[in-house]
Amino acid sequence: MSLHLTRGALAARLTIFAALLLTALVMLVPVYYMAVVSNEPNQSNLSAVWFHGFHFFHNIRLALTSHTYLRELLNSFIMSGGIAFLDVAIAGSAGYVLATMRFPGRRILFATIVATLALSPVAVVIPVYVMMFKIHWLNTYQGLIIPGMASAFGVFLVRQFAAGIPRQVIDAARLDRASEFRILLSVIMPLIRPALLTLFLLDFLAQWDNLLWPLVVASNPNYWTVAVGLASFSGEHGTLYSLLAATALVSAIPPFLLFVALQRYYVSGLTLGGLKG
Amino acid sequence: MASIRVDKVTKRYGSRLLFDELNFAVEDGEFMVIIGPSGCGKSTLLRIVAGIETMNGGSVVIGDDDVSNRHPSDRDVSMVFQDYALYPHMTVQENLSFGLKARREPRDSINEKVLQTATALDIHELLERRPGQLSGGQRQRVALGRAMIRGPQAYLMDEPLSNLDAHLRVQMRAELIEFHRRTSGTILYVTHDQAEAMTMGERIAVMNNGRVEQIGSPTEIYDQPANLFVAGFLGSPRMNFIRANVIGQTKENLVVRAGDLEWTVPGATLSKQTDQVIVGFRPEAVTGVGPDQTLEQGTATFARAVDYVEHLGHELILHLHAESAEDPGLIARLRVDTPDPPHGRRTYGVRPSSVTIFSAEGQAIFHGSRIRPPQHLAPARAVP
Numbered sequence: 001m002s003l004h005l006t007r008g009a010l011a012a013r014l015t016i017f018a019a020l021l022l023t024a025l026v027m028l029v030p031v032y033y034m035a036v037v038s039n040e041p042n043q044s045n046l047s048a049v050w051f052h053g054f055h056f057f058h059n060i061r062l063a064l065t066s067h068t069y070l071r072e073l074l075n076s077f078i079m080s081g082g083i084a085f086l087d088v089a090i091a092g093s094a095g096y097v098l099a100t101m102r103f104p105g106r107r108i109l110f111a112t113i114v115a116t117l118a119l120s121p122v123a124v125v126i127p128v129y130v131m132m133f134k135i136h137w138l139n140t141y142q143g144l145i146i147p148g149m150a151s152a153f154g155v156f157l158v159r160q161f162a163a164g165i166p167r168q169v170i171d172a173a174r175l176d177r178a179s180e181f182r183i184l185l186s187v188i189m190p191l192i193r194p195a196l197l198t199l200f201l202l203d204f205l206a207q208w209d210n211l212l213w214p215l216v217v218a219s220n221p222n223y224w225t226v227a228v229g230l231a232s233f234s235g236e237h238g239t240l241y242s243l244l245a246a247t248a249l250v251s252a253i254p255p256f257l258l259f260v261a262l263q264r265y266y267v268s269g270l271t272l273g274g275l276k277g
Numbered sequence: 278m279a280s281i282r283v284d285k286v287t288k289r290y291g292s293r294l295l296f297d298e299l300n301f302a303v304e305d306g307e308f309m310v311i312i313g314p315s316g317c318g319k320s321t322l323l324r325i326v327a328g329i330e331t332m333n334g335g336s337v338v339i340g341d342d343d344v345s346n347r348h349p350s351d352r353d354v355s356m357v358f359q360d361y362a363l364y365p366h367m368t369v370q371e372n373l374s375f376g377l378k379a380r381r382e383p384r385d386s387i388n389e390k391v392l393q394t395a396t397a398l399d400i401h402e403l404l405e406r407r408p409g410q411l412s413g414g415q416r417q418r419v420a421l422g423r424a425m426i427r428g429p430q431a432y433l434m435d436e437p438l439s440n441l442d443a444h445l446r447v448q449m450r451a452e453l454i455e456f457h458r459r460t461s462g463t464i465l466y467v468t469h470d471q472a473e474a475m476t477m478g479e480r481i482a483v484m485n486n487g488r489v490e491q492i493g494s495p496t497e498i499y500d501q502p503a504n505l506f507v508a509g510f511l512g513s514p515r516m517n518f519i520r521a522n523v524i525g526q527t528k529e530n531l532v533v534r535a536g537d538l539e540w541t542v543p544g545a546t547l548s549k550q551t552d553q554v555i556v557g558f559r560p561e562a563v564t565g566v567g568p569d570q571t572l573e574q575g576t577a578t579f580a581r582a583v584d585y586v587e588h589l590g591h592e593l594i595l596h597l598h599a600e601s602a603e604d605p606g607l608i609a610r611l612r613v614d615t616p617d618p619p620h621g622r623r624t625y626g627v628r629p630s631s632v633t634i635f636s637a638e639g640q641a642i643f644h645g646s647r648i649r650p651p652q653h654l655a656p657a658r659a660v661p
Contacts, residue, residue: 169364175349177351
């Protein structure tokens with residue numbers, strides 16, 4: 001960035017900053033509002049605009065006693081973590097193989113996998129539900145996790161990233177007498193780590209927010225996730241907004257921390273950073 | 278160290294046939310250079326030997342072992358790649374030791390070998406750096422070190438110097454020759470650079486369109502090209518070719534004429550009756566001819582104007598004016614200190630001992646170098 005800006009360039013830059021700042025503030029308004037409501041003493045009051053005292057912990061305590069919130073938190077971790085982990089393992093290997101190995105039908109296979117991205121997840125909810133029902137996986141962890149454990153997007157992401165690894169590096173490792181497994185572990189994995197961590201993060205965030213599938217597959221509250229739990233605050237007798245806001249705020253902490261931890265890879269993963277050297 | 282033999286190797290890319298039963302051999306301890314234009318299959322051949330490219334038939338023998346069906350890791354050859362292919366996430370130390378670790382050598386032995394190799398290549402101070410922090414020449418050395426640390430049966434090198442600047446390339450060329458002298462390793466080296474082939478190869482294989490056109494020492498390849506392709510490929514500016522008619526043939530002599538150029542070539546015979554031949558001579562074979570100069574018997578003399586001159590500092594490249602339809606426009610290469618700066622029209626000569634005669638199909642049928650008195654042929658390079 002140049003230190004000497006002309007008057008016009010400075011004005012332009014200030015305008016851009018102002019616009020960005022405004023946009024950021026607009027994005028943060030719901031978060032602010034959630035913080036306000038989560039501190040409301042009156043559980044059904046939605047019209048508060050300013051803080052009326054600090055009742056956050058009171059509300060949280062109420063939520064914890066009236067609900068299976070801790071269990072939902074645990075379930076969310078199991079489901080989001082499980083799916084993210086399995087997707088990284090499965091889509092990661094598939095993407096790597098599709099990028100680096102030659103076998104008949106490779107292109108068609110990849111095209112088919114990518115084509116499923118066009119399919120709305122909502123469209124397959126019913127058939128998958130029926131399958132889960134038939135194999136008695138409703139209200140089970142495997143029912144929550146297995147259907148989401150391999151994503152076409154993951155295969156695509158890793159494949160594009162792994163395609164950037166120079167073929168000669170893999171050849172060199174083969175000539176260095178490394179087994180295919182060793183090559184995967186000590187050459188490929190470190191090189192595609194940004195893609196794998198990005199995929200883990202995206203999966204975890206998406207599953208943490210996933211309401212539809214756990215709602216469909218788990219009718220037993222023991223298998224509810226946070227998203228389902230939050231939705232259950234609104235019932236026939238009205239909605240407990242302050243409890244909902246307080247638990248939603250707490251629920252946002254784990255993905256937020258994960259994002260902060262992996263943000264570096266997230267960015268480099270999305271730009272599909274090249275391999276230099 | 279071991280020899281390499283490629284027997285009847287066939288390679289297809291879809292419907293395109295690249296190698297049709299190709300045969301090729303490198304002797305134990307030999308520095309063999311494969312040279313050829315882009316797409317001639319030279320790198321593919323190297324990769325087939327390494328086992329990182331499949332073949333559709335034939336066999337690859339390294340030493341006494343047929344390795345055709347072996348995984349690259351079981352062939353015990355190492356390869357230096359054009360863009361080095363170092364492991365970008367590993368330090369130099371890790372790059373060098375990767376192959377040894379994969380073979381589960383004891384740690385002490387690994388450390389010792391790494392230090393030894395790094396010292397030999399003068400990269401021992403870079404052991405903690407990553408490839409991204411190295412210059413091109415340093416990366417090249419690391420790649421070389423990674424290849425040599427295991428002490429393989431043979432080294433395969435795929436244009437390893439092509440990414441270096443000119444100065445460094447000359448230096449690395451000398452180092453590779455020294456490396457070969459020290460290790461007496463079998464080296465199969467692929468390049469498209471003539472200077473590399475001529476300076477480093479003990480033997481050179483010239484490839485074209487998936488075929489080996491000729492194998493021989495650098496002098497043989499240069500002085501006695503087997504056909505038009507080899508003759509035209511090596512040498513810059515390239516050899517002059519001119520269509521000629523056989524106008525007389527006796528037991529001792531062959532007389533050929535191309536426009537105003539006429540040679541009487543002693544000792545040349547045609548195996549079959551033919552009228553049409555192609556005469557080739559290198560630009561440096563063209564000399565200026567003074568009025569009272571005595572010429573080798575049978576020399577063709579001709580007068581030409583100069584279209585333009587390239588001054589290259591140490592030599593002049595003359596583009597002579599084409600005087601007739603069959604004259605392709607001859608090129609002459611003269612020393613800078615040639616008397617009479619060659620500008621206007623003047624007389625040039627080409628001795629019969631400097632020409633190569635090709636059949637109309639392009640096969641060499643006579644090499645003038647055979648009748649040339651041996652004067653400059655002692656190779657300066659081959660000091661044991």
